[in-house]
Amino acid sequence: MDTTVDTTAPEGVWSGGNNRPFKASYGKMMMWFFIVSDALSFSGFLAAYGFSRYKFVDAWPIADEVFTHFPFAHGQDLPMIYVAFMTFVLIFSSVTMVLAVDAGHKMQQNKVIIYMFLTIIGGAIFVGSQAWEWNTFIKGDYGAVETKGGKIIQFLNKDGERVKLSSFAADLPETRITQEASEGVWYQSEAETRTTVSFEEVKAGFLADKNLLIRTQYLDKNGHPTVLSRAESEAKIINDGKLVVEGANLRHNEYGHPLFADFFFFITGFHGFHVFSGVIINCIVFFNVVIGTYERRGHYEMVEKVGLYWHFVDLVWVFVFTFFYLV
Amino acid sequence: MAHAEHNLAIFRGTVKFKSNVQKIWGVFVFLSIITIIEVALGIYKPTGLMTPFMSEFEGGFFATLGNIFLSMFIYMKPLNLIFIVLTLVKAYYITWDFMHMRDETKWLRRAVVWTVIFLICYLVLILLLEGDYIYEVYKANFIKFDF
Numbered sequence: 001m002d003t004t005v006d007t008t009a010p011e012g013v014w015s016g017g018n019n020r021p022f023k024a025s026y027g028k029m030m031m032w033f034f035i036v037s038d039a040l041s042f043s044g045f046l047a048a049y050g051f052s053r054y055k056f057v058d059a060w061p062i063a064d065e066v067f068t069h070f071p072f073a074h075g076q077d078l079p080m081i082y083v084a085f086m087t088f089v090l091i092f093s094s095v096t097m098v099l100a101v102d103a104g105h106k107m108q109q110n111k112v113i114i115y116m117f118l119t120i121i122g123g124a125i126f127v128g129s130q131a132w133e134w135n136t137f138i139k140g141d142y143g144a145v146e147t148k149g150g151k152i153i154q155f156l157n158k159d160g161e162r163v164k165l166s167s168f169a170a171d172l173p174e175t176r177i178t179q180e181a182s183e184g185v186w187y188q189s190e191a192e193t194r195t196t197v198s199f200e201e202v203k204a205g206f207l208a209d210k211n212l213l214i215r216t217q218y219l220d221k222n223g224h225p226t227v228l229s230r231a232e233s234e235a236k237i238i239n240d241g242k243l244v245v246e247g248a249n250l251r252h253n254e255y256g257h258p259l260f261a262d263f264f265f266f267i268t269g270f271h272g273f274h275v276f277s278g279v280i281i282n283c284i285v286f287f288n289v290v291i292g293t294y295e296r297r298g299h300y301e302m303v304e305k306v307g308l309y310w311h312f313v314d315l316v317w318v319f320v321f322t323f324f325y326l327v
Numbered sequence: 328m329a330h331a332e333h334n335l336a337i338f339r340g341t342v343k344f345k346s347n348v349q350k351i352w353g354v355f356v357f358l359s360i361i362t363i364i365e366v367a368l369g370i371y372k373p374t375g376l377m378t379p380f381m382s383e384f385e386g387g388f389f390a391t392l393g394n395i396f397l398s399m400f401i402y403m404k405p406l407n408l409i410f411i412v413l414t415l416v417k418a419y420y421i422t423w424d425f426m427h428m429r430d431e432t433k434w435l436r437r438a439v440v441w442t443v444i445f446l447i448c449y450l451v452l453i454l455l456l457e458g459d460y461i462y463e464v465y466k467a468n469f470i471k472f473d474f
Contacts, residue, residue, distance in 0.1 A: 032439050053458070311426045
């Protein structure tokens with residue numbers, strides 16, 4: 001009779017009989033060891049972020065100045081509020097997950113269904129928020145100029161506030177020639193995207209408006225970006241300015257060092273991918289709960305295993321939040 | 328599933344919950360409070376926490392040794408130190424109570440936690456030292472790169 005409801009792994013999974021190492025089932029323990037290896041992947045990413053940040057420690061963008069947006073609150077400076085919201089969503093979906101696991105222990109199918117559903121909703125909100133955050137980051141905010149050496153210079157008015165490139169750029173006649181293969185310029189293809197203003201327009205507009213100043217990406221000893229004097233600013237843009245950067249991609253980043261954007265895309269992307277796959281796995285388990293698979297199996301260990309994965313995703317976010325947004 | 332016994336006490340036994348569900352909500356409240364503190368500190372950045380508590384020791388061997396042992400207080404802003412400590416506290420409660428590490432056997436716990444902590448500390452140590460070294464090389468080199 002004991003064998004009708006097998007509460008551990010299927011027979012023969014642990015070769016050598018019924019003893020269970022660490023009193024854990026095969027699946028749960030392997031989930032733990034998967035988490036160990038995945039934790040090392042993430043710490044590899046975060047440590048590499050730390051490496052690059054230490055390498056350019058005096059010229060690293062300040063996250064507070066980069067992530068200042070909140071949906072539907074245009075033009076307001078709200079640093080970190082949205083990330084905090086995302087963190088709460090993820091922690092709360094962790095809570096509903098652990099409540100589902102608890103209900104599973106007690107074999108309460110309906111409660112498991114409700115809590116799993118809430119967890120999936122929370123995960124979906126988080127992934128959506130991340131998509132919005134990426135979109136805002138890629139589109140950019142004020143725009144900046146990249147120098148010949150690949151450094152970023154940003155523009156301030158006399159009150160020390162950032163100004164948009166389009167607000168001061170001069171309107172020069174268009175001199176751009178569309179290059180096509182039919183004209184034999186096969187080696188010069190079109191740029192993938194065009195900026196709203198050209199560098200020459202920014203330069204002319206900057207030189208015309210005496211109130212504008214340039215801020216470099218180098219931090220002074222108080223940790224604020226260095227602001228150049230008017231004379232230095234003019235010299236900087238005339239001698240070093242090269243191209244306009246609006247938003248961020250893997251090669252150019254208006255907020256500062258391109259590596260900042262690279263790590264942003266890779267770390268939050270890798271984490272977002274985990275959340276996404278977590279939502280998918282949660283959905284599969286959710287439907288299994290609904291059709292009563294685990295009720296028939298006699299235990300809800302699958303919910304527990306997917307729960308471990310889900311909590312791990314939350315755990316990683318706690319670290320990403322700290323090292324990307326706070327420190 | 329045979330009912331695993333849940334350990335319902337947290338904070339080294341000072342707070343005991345009546346049921347597992349209550350404990351989950353208790354831990355949630357605790358994690359929320361920590362997150363709110365982190366966000367508030369991150370937004371307001373109190374000036375008193377923006378410069379390291381101690382300055383570097385000058386001198387010979389023992390000064391260097393002191394710098395190494397107290398490096399967290401000498402080379403790090405107190406604010407960042409607070410963030411890291413709060414993060415580790417959060418990680419502890421997520422792992423111990425949400426992932427039920429508290430209820431696992433001692434050696435499963437150690438096999439997972441010790442391995443991860445050792446490897447991550449090692450990785451972080453070498454990468455950060457190397458990053459700092461390259462920073463110094465850039466700063467003191469003979470090649471102009473700020474143009």
